[in-house]
Amino acid sequence: MRSLLARFAPDPYIMALLGTVAFASVLPAHGEGAHVIGLVTNLAIGLLFFLYGTRLAPSAALEGLRHWRLHSLVLAATFLAFPAIALLLRLLMPSLLTPGLWAGLIFLSVLPSTVQSSIAFTSIAGGNVPAALCAASASNLIGIVITPLLAALLLTTQGHGYQAGAVGDILVQLLLPFAAGQLLRPWIGGWIASHKRMLGFVDRGSILLVVYTAFSEGVTQGIWHQLDLEQLGALVLVNVLLLATVLAGTRLLSRALGFSRPDEITIVFCGSKKSLASGLPMASILFAGQSVGLIVLPLMLFHQIQLIACAVLAKRYAAANAPAPVLAGSEAVARS
Structure with missing residues (x-):
């Protein structure tokens, strides 16, 4: 009962x-x-992406070029499919x-994958963790x-509001930190790694x-x-359809292209995630002056749905x- 409740x-x-x-x-x-909170939030977003920079090793992405087919498929699923x-x-x-929720769903669709949960689910499922x-x-x-470039292209062509200088704001507020x-990773990366738990509160607090x-x-x-309950139900349905299609598509395509089972698992879990941690700060910059809460609602729901679905799939x-359990001699003879 305790494990069931957990x-x-x-x-x-x-x-x-x-x-x-x-x-x-x-x-x-x-x-x-609201003005003060906005300034504090901008500082928190800068700190958040500064910490991302200290923890992400560029060598990890460069080393992955040896497995270019796998990474190409993951990136295609993330940013094209x-x-x-x-x-x-x-x-x-x-x-x-509503138009606002569709704008949020399109914004959700162009976000990068997660790091922590993609690796965690890949490990649980027995995939290629490196x-x-x-x-x-x-x-x-x-x-x-x-x-931000894809969001600018797709949301503008779909007739949704978009801040003209948003891409430049992204570069200043996110890319520079x-x-x-x-740049500072060689000097402070070790300290950051040793205080991961404490800095995790900074990450989550910023979000x-x-x-x-x-x-x-x-x-x-x-x-x-x-919004009403009918709209929320419709949003959940669309999120489920989006996730289910990507999960099924990445699984079928990886098998059709002859990837090994560990690589298939990696493609499925890395290609089907969307990052809440990156999405929320980006949305606050890209859609400044608009109803940001409405636009990020699809992402917040999708985040929970992907965690539940991928946890079940990983198990x-x-x-x-x-491996199949090894039977005792007499039991094996009896079953044979």
């Missing part, structure tokens, strides 16, 4: 995110307080979601540049601050008056990889 217990960080949304809905930041499927869903069901590290690192390094972290700021703006702009892969 399996279905909600993730504490997801609960913290939901609690932050609820707090912002009841006590949103207004006026001068995801947006194509999102646009197709919007074409087939345009009235299912390749997963390389693929996830490369996705995040590339995503800092390609995500990240580059500074990379919670971004969520509070985004939903404070959304509440003042009437975000909850634009199935692990069970299939487990």
Whole structure:
């Protein structure tokens, strides 16, 4: 019973995110307080990407070039297949979601993969962990540049609002701190690694601050008056369809191209993730002045759905990889 309860217990960080949304809905930041919170949030985002820079080893992505077929497929799934499927869903069901939610789904589709959960699920499932590290690192390094460019292209062509100088803001507020972290990594990387637990609170605290700021703006702009339970249910359905299509597609394609089972596992888990940690700060910059809370809602729901689905899938892969139990002599004879 205890293990059963643990399996279905909600993730504490997801609960913290939901609690932050609820707090912002009841006590949103207004006026001068909103201005101060905005400045603090920008500083927190810079610190967040500085820490990313100190922890991501460029050598991990460079070493992965030896397995270029695997990484090409992961990047294609992340930055090509995801947006194509999102646009197709919007074409087939345009009235299912509001324009703001469709904009959020398209933004979600161009985000890079996660690092921690991609590696963790690959390890649980018995996949190629070194390749997963390389693929996830490369996705995040590339995503800092390609995500805002793809978002600008797709959201502009779809008729959604987009800040003209947002790409430049991304370079200043995200890429420069990240580059500074990379430059200082040889000197402070060891200290960062040895204080991973403490700095994890900085990471998560920064994200919670971004969520509070985004939903404070959304509440003042009437975000909850634009949504109802039917819309939320439709959003969950679209997220599930998007994830299921990518999971099935990466699995079938990796087998069709002759990848080994460990490599297939890596492709499936690295190619199907979207990073909440990168997405929320980017959204706060790209969609400044708009209802950011509404735009990041698809990403927040997708994040939880992908964790649940991939946890189940990883256990199935692990069970299939487990060797059959060796039977005792008399039992083996009896069963034969």
